Amino acid sequence: MMAAAPNATLPGATLPASTLHVVGAGVAGLAAALLASRPGGRAARCVVLHEASPAAGGRARALPDGTDNGTHALLGANPAALGFLAEIGAREAWVEPEGETLPVHDLAGGGLRRVALSPAGWRDPARRPPGLGAGGLLALLRAALPGRHSTVAEAFARHPALLRHFVEPLTLAALNTAPEEAGLRRLGAVLRRMARPGGCRLYVARRGLGPDLVHPALETLARRGVVFRPGRRLRELERAGGRATALGFGGTPLPLGEADRVILALPPWEAARLLPGLRVPALHRPILNLHFEHATGAGPRFVGLLGGLAQWMLVRPGMVSVTISAATGLLAESAESLGPRIWAELREAARAAGLPGPWPEEAPPCRLVKEHRATPAHLPDQPAPPPLRPLRNLALAGDWMDPTLPATLEAAIRSGRRAVRAL
Ligand SMILES: Cc1cc2nc3c(=O)[nH]c(=O)nc-3n(C[C@H](O)[C@H](O)[C@H](O)COP(=O)(O)OP(=O)(O)OC[C@H]3O[C@@H](n4cnc5c(N)ncnc54)[C@H](O)[C@@H]3O)c2cc1C
Numbered sequence: 001m002m003a004a005a006p007n008a009t010l011p012g013a014t015l016p017a018s019t020l021h022v023v024g025a026g027v028a029g030l031a032a033a034l035l036a037s038r039p040g041g042r043a044a045r046c047v048v049l050h051e052a053s054p055a056a057g058g059r060a061r062a063l064p065d066g067t068d069n070g071t072h073a074l075l076g077a078n079p080a081a082l083g084f085l086a087e088i089g090a091r092e093a094w095v096e097p098e099g100e101t102l103p104v105h106d107l108a109g110g111g112l113r114r115v116a117l118s119p120a121g122w123r124d125p126a127r128r129p130p131g132l133g134a135g136g137l138l139a140l141l142r143a144a145l146p147g148r149h150s151t152v153a154e155a156f157a158r159h160p161a162l163l164r165h166f167v168e169p170l171t172l173a174a175l176n177t178a179p180e181e182a183g184l185r186r187l188g189a190v191l192r193r194m195a196r197p198g199g200c201r202l203y204v205a206r207r208g209l210g211p212d213l214v215h216p217a218l219e220t221l222a223r224r225g226v227v228f229r230p231g232r233r234l235r236e237l238e239r240a241g242g243r244a245t246a247l248g249f250g251g252t253p254l255p256l257g258e259a260d261r262v263i264l265a266l267p268p269w270e271a272a273r274l275l276p277g278l279r280v281p282a283l284h285r286p287i288l289n290l291h292f293e294h295a296t297g298a299g300p301r302f303v304g305l306l307g308g309l310a311q312w313m314l315v316r317p318g319m320v321s322v323t324i325s326a327a328t329g330l331l332a333e334s335a336e337s338l339g340p341r342i343w344a345e346l347r348e349a350a351r352a353a354g355l356p357g358p359w360p361e362e363a364p365p366c367r368l369v370k371e372h373r374a375t376p377a378h379l380p381d382q383p384a385p386p387p388l389r390p391l392r393n394l395a396l397a398g399d400w401m402d403p404t405l406p407a408t409l410e411a412a413i414r415s416g417r418r419a420v421r422a423l
Contacts (some may be wrong), residue, residue, distance in 0.1 A: 008232030018045045018259040021232045021247060025051035027409055028397040029415050030217045030324055031084055036177030037224035045261075046070025047226045050249070056218055058400075059374065060409060062210030069369050070289035070316045071323045072209060073173070073302070076201035077193035078410040080417070085213070088220045093212035094203040097302040097314070101127060102202060104165070105349035108307030112352040115166075115304075117200045119314060130308075131161030140167075144191040145221050152179035152187050156336070169304060172311060172325040175378040175406045176285045183380035189404045204300050234310035235266075237274045237394075244394045256393065261423045265397040265416055268376065279386045281376035281400050288327040290335065290342055292366040294320040296357025303353050308345040309338070315355060320346060325374075335368035342366075375407040388422045395419035 020036050022029045033049045046060030055061060061069050074081050085091040098120065101114035108228060118128035132140075136159045142148075143155050152171050156163040156179070163179065167187075171179045174190045194200050205212035218228060244262050246253035256262065264271050268280035299316040308328070312323045322342055324330060330338065343363035350359050376382070385401045397419040399407035405414070 005035060012069065015162075019028070019257075020045050020047045020263065021254075021256075022048060022263045022265055023050045023247070023265075024049065024058065024265035024270075024398070025049050025056035025082075025228065025230070026265060026267075026398070026412065027060050027213075028399060028412040028416040028419075029263070030056065030085055030214075030221070030402075031080075031413040032263045032265055032397055032420050033221050033226050033416075034084070034087060034217065034224075034418045035417050037221060037226050039224065047221075047224075049221065049226055049228045050232050050234060050247075051228070051230045053179050054230050055214070056220075056228070056230065057209060057214040059230050059371065060209055060213060062208055062214060063369070066208060066210055066370060067291050067319070067367065067369075068205075068209045068289075068321065070287055070371060070374070071312065071321050072205065072213075073312075073314075074203045074409060075194065076198035076203075077190065078408070080413040082203075083410045084413045086219075086401065088213075088216040090212050090216040091194045093216075094301065095206045097204050097300040098202065102302065102304060103349075103353040104169075104304035105352045106165075106304060106306045107345055107348060110306065112349070118198075119195060120319075129162060129166035131159055131163070131165055135159065138161040140191060143167075144188050144195065146185070146188060146192075148184040148188055151380055152182045152184050153326075165306065169306070169311065173323075174408065176325045176375040177378045178288060178326045180378055181377070183378050183382055185380070186404070186406045187296065190406065201422075202302065204302060206300060207316070234266075234274065237264075239391060243392050260393065263302075263396040263397050263416070263419045263423070264394065265419070267373070267398060268400045269373075271396060271398065275390055277302045278390060279383055281382065283377040283379070284373035285326045285377045286328060286331055287371045287374035288324040288330055288333075288338075289369045289371075290322045290324075290338060290366050291369070292320045292322070292339070292343065292346070293364045294357065296355075298356045301353070301355055303349050303355070305345060305349050310342050310345045310349075313346050313349060315350075315357075320350075322346065331370060331372070333368075335366050338362045338368060339366045357369045379404050388418065393423070395422045 105112045122128040238246040301315040340363045347359045397415040399412040402411035402414040405411040
């Protein structure tokens with residue numbers, strides 16, 4: 001892990017004349033720092049990465065005991081994210097748990113089906129999502145056209161089977177918003193990317209977000225001389241004449257020189273607190289993750305579930321993790337109330353998919369992680385993001401800053417890079 005520089009060792013006077021301050025060490029901030037510190041890159045300058053919490057990763061982080069806050073999956077449709085992993089030397093750590101086809105188990109009696117993870121594979125009716133006949137395909141193609149303003153559910157109202165078996169799970173996973181309220185435009189952007197060769201391939205971290213994302217990113221930044229400052233929350237941003245003039249972390253503010261630059265790679269509510277009047281998404285949707293102790297050495301394996309509470313299960317050695325997106329109705333639940341219900345679903349799906357390991361009737365101990373503001377709600381009338389550079393020497397980054405994609409790792413990484421280029 002890279003060494004952290006305490007505040008006291010970083011008075012403004014000791015920094016080089018041209019410093020880039022990246023505030024927020026989520027994936028957007030990590031991507032910004034990575035590009036800005038690229039050897040020989042045009043953007044190269046002294047880079048300091050400030051983070052409020054004790055560790056990096058933000059909404060894609062390892063908890064103190066090493067468990068992921070929540071399962072993160074990537075698609076072949078995420079070239080920026082896969083490129084980011086390659087740059088930090090972690091590309092090989094993200095593996096395809098299922099290969100060519102994804103097992104999807106229908107808890108409402110529909111049994112298990114293996115759906116091809118490529119449009120070409122859908123030529124085989126047995127590997128095609130149910131409802132994907134000629135009419136369904138046309139509806140998908142129409143949905144992929146830019147500029148559509150309806151909800152996802154409206155666009156697929158005449159294709160209920162396709163909506164249930166393919167469009168709804170994809171919308172929940174990619175937009176973290178229920179199809180009844182999700183805007184079609186952002187789903188269309190996802191569909192266009194998935195149609196590219198390899199765009200549907202599915203990747204997960206073999207061990208977890210700590211060893212396979214956050215640690216290698218910090219190690220790469222450390223090798224490039226980036227200073228990481230965890231436990232330092234930006235409390236105030238001083239500005240004058242259209243420029244940011246000082247960063248307040250508590251104590252004496254850090255003055256900004258003429259050549260210094262700032263990237264705020266923060267969640268929208270923090271960006272709006274520091275820059276009052278900024279137009280940011282106001283509505284968010286939660287994601288719940290349950291992590292069950294599980295005595296199997298197998299994995300990773302990944303199974304989709306329909307017709308129950310659980311949406312995806314990821315089996316890794318020692319643990320099975322469950323994702324429930326757009327889980328507003330479940331926020332009041334506890335691990336004790338949800339655990340046994342979810343475990344019964346997992347057990348059925350695991351047996352149908354032939355997953356190895358004991359799947360006892362009694363639910364093993366589980367941990368519930370609630371991310372209340374996991375992503376913005378992606379509604380049809382979602383306002384455009386604010387200007388990239390609200391101040392002359394300051395740019396904004398964060399998953400919510402992407403004008404077309406839903407708030408995901410891909411959007412966060414693109415936004416971090418865009419902010420560096422803008423400065
Ligand atoms: C449970 C869950 C599952 C998800 N699953 C997927 C998935 O499968 N695939 C996918 O692509 N995406 C997924 N996402 C979305 C993805 O995690 C986010 O889009 C991405 O991590 C956002 O990164 P970010 O850097 O924009 O924001 P954040 O991760 O929120 O980073 C902001 C950082 O700023 C710090 N900060 C806040 N205020 C201050 C301050 N004042 N001063 C200094 N630092 C501050 C925060 O501590 C944080 O580290 C998931 C999200 C969640 C929560």
